[in-house]
Amino acid sequence: MRAFTQHQGIVAPMDRSNVDTDMIIPKQFLKSIKRTGFGPNLFDELRYLDEGKPDQDCSQRPLNPDFILNQDRYKNASVLLARSNFGCGSSREHAPWALDDFGFRVIIAPSFADIFYNNCFKNGLLPIVLPEEVVDQLFRETEEKDGYQLTVDLEAKTVTTPSGESFGFDVDDFRRHCLLNGLDDIGVTLEDAELIRDYEEKRKQTAPWLFNAGN
Amino acid sequence: MAGKTLYDKLWDDHLVKQRDDGSALIYIDRQLLHEVTSPQAFEGLRLAGRKPWRIDANIATPDHNVPTTDRDKGIDGIVDPVSRTQVETLDKNCDEFGILEFKIKDQRQGIVHVIGPEQGATLPGMSIVCGDSHTSTHGAFGCLAHGIGTSEVEHVLATQCLVQKKMKNMLVKVNGKLGPGVTGKDVVLAIIGKIGTAGGTGYAIEFGGEAIRGLSMEGRMTICNMSIEAGARVGMVAVDDTTLDYVRGRPFSPKGDQWDKAVAYWNTLHSDDDAEFDKVVELDGAAIMPQVSWGTSPEMVTGVDGAVPDPAREEDPIKREGIVRALKYMGLQPNQKITDIKLDRVFIGSCTNSRIEDLREAAAVVKGRKVSPSLKQAMVVPGSGLVKVQAEQEGLDKIFIEAGLEWRDPGCSMCLAMNADKLGQGEHCASTSNRNFEGRQGFGGRTHLVSPAMAAAAAVTGHFVDVRELMH
Structure with missing residues (x-):
């Protein structure tokens, strides 16, 4: 996995709450058996005026000029500023894959849906929870200034604005450690293979029915 | 402790x-x-x-x-x-x-x-x-x-x-x-x-x-x-x-x-x-x-005797904006009665409501009735091959077919429309599935989440109705 230590980038404001994973990447694109190539279909139904189809050349499609990512000032954004309960709905990891493929590295919101939040960390994407009033302030500053950028430091757990104002954020130690070092967490878990086998042996004694095949 | x-x-x-x-x-x-x-x-x-x-x-x-x-x-x-x-x-x-x-x-x-x-x-x-x-x-x-x-x-x-x-x-x-x-x-x-x-x-x-x-x-x-x-x-x-x-x-x-x-x-x-x-x-x-969702998030729901909310009465600006956006997408008016929402399709199925009891409840409502001619389609998709077999043994398939509902083979189907079963743009659907997100059941489709009995009642009337009125 790609490591994440620090990132500085342009901020795009997505001013609506409860953005669901169907909105982030609609179902027709989930038919791919790959992890890449979802970027052109990120927010497909908001971004284009027509109905998107898999394997289509998106450069020829009519754009919705009102959508933030179609506006020149946000086209190269890598920090997504969002509202509460971002990523609610399905467990599709295609949502973080699409955000990543578009070029996002950080998502900031007052709250995230659990499964989406978890999926981000598996893909080198950093979801940051900041208090509602701080998010409000960042929305105002983003809209006021063209090319507004934020600097995120995962080691220090801070988000810093262009004026030098800094906000701390919380993140689990394990997740932070994996992300900072780009660790493959399957490898980390397999270091405990012995413990897993011990657990299984015990369970076979106490709950043998869990190891039955069907008949 | x-x-x-x-x-x-x-x-x-x-x-x-x-x-x-x-x-x-x-x-x-x-x-x-x-x-x-x-x-x-x-x-x-x-x-x-x-x-x-x-x-x-x-x-x-x-x-x-x-x-x-x-x-x-x-x-x-x-x-x-x-x-x-x-x-x-x-x-x-x-x-x-x-x-x-x-x-x-x-x-x-x-x-x-x-x-x-x-x-x-x-x-x-x-x-x-x-x-x-x-x-x-x-x-x-x-x-x-x-x-x-x-x-x-x-x-x-x-x-x-x-x-x-x-x-x-x-x-x-x-x-x-x-x-x-x-x-x-x-x-x-x-x-x-x-x-x-x-x-x-x-x-x-x-x-x-x-x-x-x-x-x-x-x-x-x-x-x-x-x-x-x-x-x-x-x-x-x-x-x-x-x-x-x-x-x-x-x-x-x-x-x-x-x-x-x-x-x-x-x-x-x-x-x-x-x-x-x-x-x-x-x-x-x-x-x-009995509940019916009116918006584009499952929390946007009310009793069948209720009405679509009026955003003017919502004080929280983010919530108000959410209601305005949902009503626009759903093509509904503030204060419109739930029972006045006209439907185009009915979907009975999904991992939420496609088990034998769900199908029995829906069949009990449509038995001896006909699907409203105002509907384009009403379909029943059993949750598994074995649910389908059991339903057929109980004669539920015949009840559905006689009433004018389609009796399909098992799968996720129109819950998320990854297969060929989907809503057309602007169509309203009474659906027993779990998500009414924008585009969930098809590009521009409008989902209303309900129980199998309520979906069945909607199928025979063409609009939402309190299923208890049909249960005598």
Whole structure:
């Protein structure tokens, strides 16, 4: 996995709450058996005026000029500023894959849906929870200034604005450690293979029915 | 010291290792696989040169992409080549790794969350995962069950464990008895309406109280299924005789001495009387009406006697903007009565409501009636091949067909419209599925979430109607 230590980038404001994973990447694109190539279909139904189809050349499609990512000032954004309960709905990891493929590295919101939040960390994407009033302030500053950028430091757990104002954020130690070092967490878990086998042996004694095949 | 909640017990029983950093390794007893969220996980295993840790813990079936007609053609019946590749990829992966799969022509094929319980592959006390957020369904059996992403599917395949942090405990208690015509679906929609789509974020919810105890396993599965729509990855109901009666005699259920031993353990799977919850929410079951969602989030829901809200009366600016946007997308007017919403299609199916009891409830309403000529389509999609067979043995298929509903083959179908079953732009659908998000059932489609009985009532009238008026 790609490591994440620090990132500085342009901020795009997505001013609506409860953005669901169907909105982030609609179902027709989930038919791919790959992890890449979802970027052109990120927010497909908001971004284009027509109905998107898999394997289509998106450069020829009519754009919705009102959508933030179609506006020149946000086209190269890598920090997504969002509202509460971002990523609610399905467990599709295609949502973080699409955000990543578009070029996002950080998502900031007052709250995230659990499964989406978890999926981000598996893909080198950093979801940051900041208090509602701080998010409000960042929305105002983003809209006021063209090319507004934020600097995120995962080691220090801070988000810093262009004026030098800094906000701390919380993140689990394990997740932070994996992300900072780009660790493959399957490898980390397999270091405990012995413990897993011990657990299984015990369970076979106490709950043998869990190891039955069907008949 | 306070007693343990059901979630505490399930967590402790699956704890392999508590790490110093607050994370833990949790053992997974059962993984269900389907074609959409597994191909990249199998590919990851291959790229890393890893093998599945415990092959017999996995069961697979294709469900999202399968057509609901022409099933005798098998995979060749999938017209969309991209969908076909995904189903073929699941077959290839399962064959290569020796994983049990109920393939497209197998009578045991169906929606993962229907076939797990049906086979007894979902048993009380298990930890169960699947790359699908509605895995919470299995919590109805007193399981620790939740949806995971594809990276975690790969992690479970490779290690039989998940890295987790313990969630907080929430009790949702539904007191009293439900009225006639009020189902598990109405209860869970009412709960989501009350606590909101993020109300359960970070919590494992246990559903309890007299109304929950009085529900069948089908009703409990419907409620746990939609825990995720309240933000909670995990929803659970304690084990009781209803649970045991359902589980007994199924293909994967224990037999003989093992059954007795299992039951002794399963009977401990409830929260202790002195267990403490981080949050408790109570509802009066007797006051719950048949529910209908009007907006683009499951929390945008009201009783069938209600009306579409007026954004002018909402004080919170973000919520107001949300209502305005939802009404525009849904093509509804503020203060419009729910019973005045005209429908184009009716969909009875999905992992929320496609089990035998759901189909019986819908059939009871349409029996002797006809689908309204104002509808373009009304379809019934059973949750599995075995549900279909049972329904046909009971003659439910004939009731549906005589009334003018289409009787289809099993799969996820129009719940998320990955196959050919979808809404056209601007069409309103009474749907027994779980999500009314924009575009969920088709580009520009407008979903109203309801119970099977309410969907059936809508099918014969062409608009929403309180099903209790048709129940004499």
